[in-house]
Amino acid sequence: MAHRSRAERVTSVAALDDPTSRAVYDYVSLASAAVSRDAAAEALGVSRRIAAAHLDKLADKGLLTVEFRRLHERAGPGAGRPAKLYRRAADEVTVSVPDRRYDLVASLLAAAVTEAVGTGAEVGETVNRNAYDAGRAIAAATPDLLEALLETGYEPHRSDGGLLLSNCPFHRLARQYTDLVCGLNLHLLRGMTDDSPAAFRPVLDPAPGRCCVRLEGPGPVG
Structure with missing residues (x-):
């Protein structure tokens, strides 16, 4: 991964200042497999809409990665769309003041x-x-x-x-x-x-x- 600018890194870390975002990030980080929106909502006791908003925000800031996969074996017509799943990003995000490399x-x-x-x-x-x-x-x-x-x-x-x-x-x-x-x-x-x-x-x-x-x-x- 290319080095991210200081502004980008600060923005990424700042996303975790929100308690719900931090709880979502911690839940995804500790999960043994990619996490769905429904699973995150159930685990944290929030609505699916709120869970999805925080998951997508963390993905947008580079803290989570996204993949799409069906959660069952059915295929063909009627199988439904693949689920959007989230994992913790492998690359770390660090911020220091003053900046260190x-x-x-x-x-x-x-x-x-x-x-x-x-x-x-x-x-x-x-x-x-x-x-x-x-x-x-x-x-x-x-x-x-x-x-x-x-x-x-x-x-x-x-x-x-x-x-x-x-x-x-x-x-x-x-x-x-x-x-x-x-x-x-x-x-x-x-x-x-x-x-x-x-x-x-x-x-x-x-x-x-x-x-x-x-x-x-x-x-x-x-």
Whole structure:
């Protein structure tokens, strides 16, 4: 599943603030099979219409998936339409304030270790190469540099001589494994900026309260 924007993730989690929606989600999550509207209504003591509204809302927010299947063996004329059934979505939805991307750094590190074990390549070099490639993929998917930085969690703002990144998407890991994660971060941002018309150059420049990398250059963003 592609990374969802922060706004989408906040909206998904906010759907569970409603007590009935949360009860419906919990019921579907604990069920051993896909759940029908009738089953949810009976289990929660609400009308079928209310159960259906909450199930569809949770599906629309990406928290449940939908499938259609007959609940009996009859087929042909008179068998009726397949029932609409719901399961919990396999993909997790996480929201943090400020935004963190531990999923991204975990994927990069796991891929690098797997490659290094299989080929004998040096792990650090493999991490940095994979991070650079990931940055290029992010830039290809979101060509506007400012938007790409925001969606990756960096919170960029203008400063003399370039952009400062107010947030580190890998904050906790960067504090524990500074050299590894800051190096990964630098190469990720190089991949994101190399083909950008904004002509920014990522440089390591650690300082309290912001990302360890800043983007140096006078070019306009976007």
